[in-house]
Amino acid sequence: xxxxxxxxxxxxxxxxxxxxxxxxxxxxxxxxxxxxxxxxxxxxxxxxxxxxxxxxxxxxxxxxxxxxxxxxxxxxxxxxxxxxxxxxxxxxxxxxxxxxxxxxxxxxxxxxxx
Amino acid sequence: xxxxxxxxxxxxxxxxxxxxxxxxxxxxxxxxxxxxxxxxxxxxxxxxxxxxxxxxxxxxxxxxxxxxxxxxxxxxxxxxxxxxxxxxxxxxxxxxxxxxxxxxxxxxxxxxx
Numbered sequence: 762x763x764x765x766x767x768x769x770x771x772x773x774x775x776x777x778x779x780x781x782x783x784x785x786x787x788x789x790x791x792x793x794x795x796x797x798x799x800x801x802x803x804x805x806x807x808x809x810x811x812x813x814x815x816x817x818x819x820x821x822x823x824x825x826x827x828x829x830x831x832x833x834x835x836x837x838x839x840x841x842x843x844x845x846x847x848x849x850x851x852x853x854x855x856x857x858x859x860x861x862x863x864x865x866x867x868x869x870x871x872x873x874x875x
Numbered sequence: 876x877x878x879x880x881x882x883x884x885x886x887x888x889x890x891x892x893x894x895x896x897x898x899x900x901x902x903x904x905x906x907x908x909x910x911x912x913x914x915x916x917x918x919x920x921x922x923x924x925x926x927x928x929x930x931x932x933x934x935x936x937x938x939x940x941x942x943x944x945x946x947x948x949x950x951x952x953x954x955x956x957x958x959x960x961x962x963x964x965x966x967x968x969x970x971x972x973x974x975x976x977x978x979x980x981x982x983x984x985x986x987x988x
């Protein structure tokens with residue numbers, strides 16, 4: 762069975778600091794990888810996704826993530842965070858076979874102080 | 876374009892009561908899903924549907940039932956609510972295909988007393 766680990770449960774940063782959120786998954790086959798963001802009081806929105814090709818993917822709002830197959834990782838990065846990035850971030854993975862049952866990590870709460 | 880709409884947004888129930896959560900999507904998506912979100916546990920899949928008239932169990936199906944009588948609607952039922960079902964429930968939908976992102980509704984906050 763697939764699983765997803767997000768090691769940072771809470772992260773506090775000042776504006777303009779750089780961000781890296783860790784995501785590791787366990788699955789031996791080909792996977793599809795996603796990062797979703799949930800702003801306070803809102804629904805989940807897709808930040809970015811990786812299916813194949815260039816392992817460095819760029820998403821909305823200046824976010825990017827790098828897929829490192831050898832490390833089973835898909836870390837999320839942003840060079841300079843803003844107060845408006847305060848949200849909860851979820852990594853998710855599904856196997857690239859059959860029905861796409863997404864498995865989510867437990868989430869990372871990011872608080873950006875002005 | 877409304878996307879995924881969930882009703883109601885909030886509800887308080889007493890233990891043993893029943894209720895139905897409604898999810899409607901206007902994107903002609905084939906797949907629909909019900910998740911629950913609990914603190915420190917992320918989202919867990921309750922039930923899902925790969926098309927009209929089909930349903931399947933997810934990770935945490937016990938105590939819930941679902942129906943997909945129309946392609947655009949996916950109903951989640953609690954026959955006899957329990958305090959352990961206090962949670963935020965999210966509906967999502969997607970096109971068919973393993974790499975299609977899911978689109979989420981705004982959630983239903985449900986409290987069982």
